[in-house]
Amino acid sequence: MIKTRDADSHTKEKIFMAASEIFEEKGHSGARMQEIADRAGINKALLHYYFRSKDQLFKAVFVVLMKKMFAKIISIMKEDMTFKEKIKKFLDEHIEFMIKNPKLPLFLLSEISQNPEFSESISETVRLRDLKTMLYEQHAKELKGYGIKKSDMSQLMVTIVSFSVFPMAAYGMISVLMPEFRERKKFNEYMRERKEFASGLLFAALKNRKK
Amino acid sequence: MIKTRDADSHTKEKIFMAASEIFEEKGHSGARMQEIADRAGINKALLHYYFRSKDQLFKAVFVVLMKKMFAKIISIMKEDMTFKEKIKKFLDEHIEFMIKNPKLPLFLLSEISQNPEFSESISETVRLRDLKTMLYEQHAKELKGYGIKKSDMSQLMVTIVSFSVFPMAAYGMISVLMPEFRERKKFNEYMRERKEFASGLLFAALKNRKK
DNA sequence: ATATAGATTAACCGAATGGTCAAAATTATA
């Protein structure tokens, strides 16, 4: 077998990065192969040489971005900490991650909604079968202390994620309604304040909840 | 002037409805004029007869859907109630509205993010200049009682909206991670439970917040 | 009945788009 030269992975990576950017910005149907080629600085035919079709290129990008998004979440949830510590760490790191990848959340939400057929390839990729059950069993005492039943977990988990993800996904809308956030720096500041606000709100409520 | 026959407005409305559905499902770039014509049961040329171009048709639909989404929010916020009552009513009616229009939230978030040039036509359309300031002045005493400063309002408002909007926008993702919600009925149930959960969480926290 | 204006359609157009192919260029191997 002949070895691949370093140009190989290099080019493939350039394509992959360009594709990630374009797809994140414009989505699957809005992206153009030509534009991806241009940004990668290569000929369009090369796209099809490395990735057979637009769909396959998209799928490759999508799966990686999906993993990227969930990797951190899952690893934090598996660490050896109290529930409260986990949530705080999650808010901190997840918000920092999204500040570096601001278009990612909305991209993932949109594409998964428009292409439900990816569902399968995702649940294979993102291994977290039943995160909420796992978490509940792991922190049963602490959570019961907060007055949280197992049946509350879906509401709780979605709420926690929404604290960080929603403002990021809704950035466009927010910056229209609150023009002070058109400046990206101001918005990032806002997101960082949100770490404290969200965990403060959540645990103030939970503290109050136990009877 | 010759009067328009009933076919006129009827047809235009059929087109508009078909376009709304298709655009909501697939977004601006994913939608096809032919598909819209098919769903409306008319010839493609008629689309261009009533609305000059795809962009204009889209814009017409977008503005109306945007109004539809904000109309209720704004009217509730202007009613004569306590802040707490407003929030509860908002959660109730907004969630019921979204159950009837499940694709709408994600569609608006996506399109506004991809076409920031709509910003202008929106801020004209959606009149709520500075809702959070208005609300704060209206409920100054009540909010101060909760320990909320004016500077907390952006965090608070986004949080309240996220309670209802996020799970709806993230339905695709949620139904992958929590397969029990693939059944739309179960998910709607979940959303209705959320009314209580959200206001419960919020006001439990606020109660705890005042020192 | 005939003329008129608006509504609707089939057929068509040009540009854009995803994709292919054979040749050229580059790199690795013998």
Next chain:
DNA sequence: TATAATTTTGACCATTCGGTTAATCTATAT
């Protein structure tokens, strides 16, 4: 250096897509 394998490119193809046009149809007014 010669040869084989891989990478890269320009030119090209078929299809899709938004949009146009001229003709047909329908209803109303005179």
